[in-house]
Amino acid sequence: GGSLFFIPFNLIQVQGYSATSAGAAFLPSILIISLLSRRMGGMVGRYGARIPLVLGPIVVAIGYSLFAIPGIGGSYWATFFPAVTVLGLGMAISIAPLTTTVMNAVEENYSGLASGINNSIARIAGLLSIAVLGVVILHLFNYALDSHLSTLKIPLEAREILNQQMIKMAAIELPSGLDPQLKSTLEKSIAESFLFSFRLVMVVTGGLALGSAIIAWFMIEDKRAKPRLVRRNAISNG
Numbered sequence: 001g002g003s004l005f006f007i008p009f010n011l012i013q014v015q016g017y018s019a020t021s022a023g024a025a026f027l028p029s030i031l032i033i034s035l036l037s038r039r040m041g042g043m044v045g046r047y048g049a050r051i052p053l054v055l056g057p058i059v060v061a062i063g064y065s066l067f068a069i070p071g072i073g074g075s076y077w078a079t080f081f082p083a084v085t086v087l088g089l090g091m092a093i094s095i096a097p098l099t100t101t102v103m104n105a106v107e108e109n110y111s112g113l114a115s116g117i118n119n120s121i122a123r124i125a126g127l128l129s130i131a132v133l134g135v136v137i138l139h140l141f142n143y144a145l146d147s148h149l150s151t152l153k154i155p156l157e158a159r160e161i162l163n164q165q166m167i168k169m170a171a172i173e174l175p176s177g178l179d180p181q182l183k184s185t186l187e188k189s190i191a192e193s194f195l196f197s198f199r200l201v202m203v204v205t206g207g208l209a210l211g212s213a214i215i216a217w218f219m220i221e222d223k224r225a226k227p228r229l230v231r232r233n234a235i236s237n238g
Contacts, residue, residue: 056094
């Protein structure tokens with residue numbers, strides 16, 4: 001989930017969305033999760049947890065891969081809407097069954113502890129993934145932008161200013177006094193460099209989601225959850 005942190009940067013700094021529009025772009029995913037999570041949690045009691053915990057991450061992987069397709073510009077409905085929708089569907093399939101599986105792995109009197117540990121691990125994993133992927137996306141951006149800049153004739157002073165702002169990635173502020181054509185070329189190079197790094201991170205995240213599906217296939221027992229705990233978690237996830 002840490003890769004979701006970088007999607008608004010693409011929408012706002014590269015695609016030109018407003019902050020409000022970037023937030024609204026995730027509404028389809030939120031609605032799908034809200035509508036389907038409770039139903040998916042209840043299905044664990046009928047069909048077991050293995051199927052949703054394998055199918056869900058596969059759909060999530062497809063969703064992340066779809067984020068790697070859009071270029072610069074284009075209608076939201078044709079670019080990011082499919083990715084947001086598929087990602088939301090995959091999360092809806094897997095979130096509630098995962099919680100139900102964790103809760104059913106312990107005795108009822110330890111269910112509160114299991115829930116707390118599950119939530120803590122999820123939060124810590126999210127923070128760690130943002131930190132790790134942040135380093136990855138920054139290095140990829142620097143590599144791509146250096147490749148672009150090496151083909152351009154840029155004043156030494158302007159190049160130094162750009163180097164000092166690499167950490168800003170797509171939010172780099174170009175120095176004043178540049179030739180209009182050079183400025184336009186640099187803006188395009190910065191946007192394309194961020195897009196290059198963003199796409200690779202989305203593909204890597206999709207690969208990790210597929211890996212989790214494989215782990216679930218081998219590690220989750222194909223059996224029905226206990227009805228008592230399924231009902232309780234279906235209510236809490238709803």
